[in-house]
Amino acid sequence: MSEPLIAKSEFDGIEQVVHLSAGGETPMLRSHQNAIRQFTIDKSxxxxxxxxxDDVLQATRKQCAELFAVPVDSISLLGSASEGINIVAYGIEWKAGDNVIIADVEFGSGVFPWLLLQERGVEVRVVRHKHWQIDINDIADQIDDRTRVVLISHVSMFTGQRVSLSALSALVRSSNAKLVLDATHAAGVVNVDAGLADVVVSSCYKWLLGVHGTAIFYWNKERFPELKTPFLGWNSVSSAGGWQQPTSMTLRDDALRFIPGNPSFISVYILHNALATLAAVGMQRVENHALELTRVLWQGIDSMKRWELMTPEHSDARAGNVCIMTDRVDEVARALRQRNVLVWGTYAGDERLRISCHVYNDRDDINTCLDALGNV
Ligand SMILES: Cc1ncc(COP(=O)(O)O)c(C=O)c1O
Structure with a gap:
């Protein structure tokens, strides 16, 4: 555990810093240069x-399917996680009086798309955290027979809490609702049993070591066949009538119907390399490594008795993020930066600091961070 799982020298720019910012942006794998090169050769x-x-796209979908343990035809690669949530918001036939459940610590893109539905009479119900934790019983209390969607992050970007997907899935499946899971802070660091949800979205530029421009979208067609595609383009169809019958077409059977045009192939090439790199390490090792480093970090912060920890201690209830609430976030981040420790918090203007551990981190990184926090 004292060694990184992937050497810092395999990434650009992190050998001289303590990079604990994976929850915002991960550093670039140097091998991505080869992926970009391959893209430019192929494109020409x-x-x-x-x-x-297309071969690279199909191979990348297969990797995503393996990562999520779901069939390959259920995987699509959209432009962003936010786009995926909007597809669900506009792919459901809402009726006035329907409701959606979200949590108060959810990321903006998990909340805002539903707000536009309010003018159609859809109610947005907010589950409040207690001591920074979302309790599944509080979600249960808000579900009724008009609940159409429960959206929740598998791992909270704000608090670091990991919710039990099996418990959540059992709850939602006992109702008429569909479970939309944002796995952006889970995929690439902890196991995501995507088949327990009805839709899963994940950005790829954080824990998955990819870049912006492509995001994973999983569609559980068996459970959610009525999800419509709000956008149509040449890529959404399996056959078309051409100039003779320009208005005739057949929709694709698989999740690629949700991509109307070409995906960002350059981002897909990079994701292909990123997923191969993570798979070569082994996802179980990646998870164990992150959980061990966050354990040491959590306990070290707790023992200082001066920080408000938002993240739960138990390894089942956290992933790669440890979050602290502080009214001095700028000052703390600045003090850490002086020791070359990169954390995330000031960008969004929140009063919380997020410290993230991933494959390139080691115990020395955690010790340096704890030492710096102890001296703020
Ligand atoms: C939980 C969560 N979902 C989604 C995103 C961003 O998604 P995208 O930029 O792919 O839309 C973030 C970014 O911080 C996030 O924390």
């Missing part, structure tokens, strides 16, 4: 380019 091959790009 005329008509053949499209077949080569």
């Amino acid at each position: 091959r005329g008509e053949r380019a499209r077949a080569l790009q």
Whole structure:
């Protein structure tokens, strides 16, 4: 555990710093240069380019399917996690009086898309945290027979809490609602049993070691066949009538119907390399490593008796983030930066600091961070 799982030298720019910012942005793998190079070579091959790009897209979907333990045809690669949540918001036939449940510590993109539905009579119900934790019983209290969606992050970007997906799934499946899971802070660091949800979205530029421009969208078609695609383009269809019958087309069976046009292939090439890199390490090792480093970090912070920890201690209830509430977030982040410790908190203007541990971190990083926190 004292060694990183992937050497710092395999990434750009982190050998001289303590990079504990994976919850915001992970550093770039140096091997991504080869992926980008391959993309530029493939793109330059005329008509053949499209077949080569499609091969990489299919291979990347397969990797995502393996990561989530779901069928490959249920995976799509959209532009962002936010786009995926909006697809659900506009892919449901709402009726006035329906409701959606979200938590007060949810990321903005998990909340705002539903607000636009209020003018159609859809109610947005907010579950309040207690001591920074979301309790599944409080979600249960808000569900009724008009609840259509429960949206929750598997791991909270704000508090670091990991909710029990099996408990949440059992709860939602005992109702008429669908479970929309934002796995952005889970995928790439802890196991995501996506089949327990009805839709899963995840950004790829954080724990998955990819970049912006592509995000995973899982569609549980068996459980949620009525989800419509709000956008249609050439890529959404399996056959089309052409100039003779321009208005005739057949929708694709699989989750690619949710991508109307070309995906960001360059981002997909990078994600392909990122997922291969993580798979070569082994996802169980990645999870164990993050949980061990966050255990040491959590206990070290707790023992100082001067920080308000938002993240639960138990390893089942956290992942790679440890979050602290402080009214001195700028000052603390600045003090850490002086020791070359990079954390996340000042960007969003929140009164909380997020410290994230991933494959390139080691015990020395945690010790340096704890030492710096002890001296703020
Ligand atoms: C929980 C969560 N979901 C989604 C996102 C961002 O998603 P995207 O930029 O892919 O829409 C973030 C970014 O911080 C996040 O924390």
